[in-house]
Amino acid sequence: MSQPTERNRLASEASPYLQQHAENPVNWQPWSDEAFERAREHDVPVFVSIGYSSCHWCHVMAEESFEDESVAAVLNESFVSIKVDREERPDVDSAFMTVSQLVTGGGGWPLSAWCTPEGKPFYVGTYFPPEPRRNQPGFRDLCERIADSWGDPEQREEMKRRAEQWTTSARDELESAPTPDSAGDSNPLGEVHLEDDLLGEAAAAAIRGYDDEYGGFGSGGAKFPMPGRIDLLMRAYARNGRDAALTAATGTLDGMAAGGVYDQIGGGFHRYAVDRRWTVPHFEKMLYDNAELPMVYLDGYRLTGDPSYARVASESLGFADRELRHEDGGFFSTLDARSRFPVGRGKESSGLSGNSDAETEAVEGAFYVWTPDEVDAVLDEPASSLAKERYGIRSGGNFERGTTVPTVSASVAELADERDLPADEIREILTEARVALFEARESRPRPARDEKVLASWNGRAISAFASAGRTLGEPYAEIASDALAFCRERLYDEATGGLARRWLDGDVRGPGYLDDYAFLARGALDVYAATGDPEPLGFALELAESIVAEFHDADDGTIYFTREPEEIASDHTGDDALFARPQEFTDRSTPSSLGVAAETLALLDGFRTDRRFAEVAETVVTTHSDRIRASPLEHVSLVRASERVASGGIEVTIAADGIPDEWQETLGERYLPGALIAPRPPTDEKVGAWLDDLGLDETPPIWAGRDVVDGEPTVYVCEGRTCSPPETDLDSALEWLAARRESE
Incomplete structure (x- = not known):
């Protein structure tokens, strides 16, 4: 019998991870309709291996098994073998990882899945050793057993039944969207009161899991940076003054900064620590860690005044600038371990x-x-x-x-x-x-560098550098602006409003996912807030329009991670084999794209003259309110979105010809969690010029009626949809905010 695939087809793929496997004797195929068609034609299972270029155990399994001729012979004879870069295809990774977590209780990379020719997994795992070890089967023996079972009609039927059960369960999990009538106990948003206790409940859960000896969460095994948890602990402390929340936040910041998970010589964070003390990391350095963590260290500095937190943020962003930045501004993805x-x-x-x-x-x-x-x-x-x-x-x-x-x-x-x-x-x-x-x-x-420029990860880096620009000054805001321009020029189609997933040495792959649109939109909004330049704001609004048009499902009341399959461009092949249309509810190594999208829409709503963005954000948090309340600690970004939707958050509108330097310094030093900084020109005439550039017909609410007083730069501070009088002294406006909070 001829082999279902005659050769390894990865040599023509741009992904560094796929290139690492282009010389394997395994006849790897990229994820594509053609690969699944081959499996159907030859009536063989599909082996899907998912990883990324800097993954240590992916390297180990490749060296032990995928470079072995005897293993390759089994895979080539009895399977169609597909390699997937999880960073390029997060939708595929999400679907298969969900199955792994439901079936085995865990996941990780390399992710290994054996599937029917229709792409439905019936056996899943992560790393498999070459020989049996610690209750794990040897990889080649496992492949041979699966191939033999597929050849037995009775066992094949059982495998197909299992695949149907697993994919149905995964689909239920990934596509879960309660009907509007059942969401939030049938109450409209105003009666759900999502903001009242979610933050406190999530913080209390984080405190219970806090390791008070070494910092971080959990007292055994590996320690992962969890910047979302640190952020919510700081927010909870700022709201209720509970010392335990601040202790858990600063103890975690201190533990990571003193440990080996932080590069003490060159700055920047490794992926995670394999021990409780943060001593020995997995050494890959990811762009997203060196964006998310500097943001919480900057907030730690603003909240406590501890200069060591500002230093760690500065050094980590310095690492990203030095070792991960393209000469034209965009950021590469990873350094290998x-x-x-x-x-x-x-x-x-x-x-x-x-x-x-x-x-x-x-x-x-x-x-x-x-x-x-x-x-x-x-x-x-x-x-x-x-x-x-x-x-x-x-x-x-x-x-x-x-x-x-x-x-x-x-x-x-x-x-x-x-x-x-x-x-x-x-x-x-x-x-x-x-x-x-x-x-x-x-x-x-x-270490080798993966030079993919991903829209989503760049969005988080742009937000981090923009945040640092307010607190640490130049050149951080300029770096954020350059990275945004890089992504807009190379990944965005101005004519269609389409955003691609990644750029790699001129090669563009797409289309983008929700995280690409949401993270980059938030990054663009943050650049506007840091610089007062309206052009990034216009870009953020365009991306937000695309989120609503392409990813929002009004009937389901949610925002999906992918478009409808029939709407995906033809270069995005293999989607017919993907058994679920995922949503990203939980915060993992990056924030939940669903939560960031909802919060960003709520933030941008102030720049619209209708309530379209607000209505979508309200629908999303209401649809998923039961899920959020059941486990707020696992849904940090959705908790933040719920708070923004329900309370309105902090808004700081500044009418001036550019934000005064001393005001920039003050805003950069103050802890104002989730605050929307909204610069506008001093006069209505100049506001009108901005409106033309932004494609708006009338002045949006966040700028309307907020003119300069006596020709001086003027600030308007609002919280909970209540606003201060106009002030020409920023400190006075912030004192109003502090007094309001004390009175509550």
């Missing part, structure tokens, strides 16, 4: 420069870890001893092969007391030592 180093590093080899004559191997974390000898080779005394003590770099290490992941193991005060030296002198020595270690590290073999 691994790089190539001489065999035996940490024993007989220093590994600093990676001797080209030595045998090398791909080693996770090799770029970031140190031995005492490596530090001594860079620094003289006393800097060497101080740096080793400061960062816990010692013989034997805390990681593999005797190496150490740097952590903050001794404070400046402790080092100063120990040596009877002024703290400022210790701090100066350590600063110079860190620079020297960073420069030495730059000569090491570097």
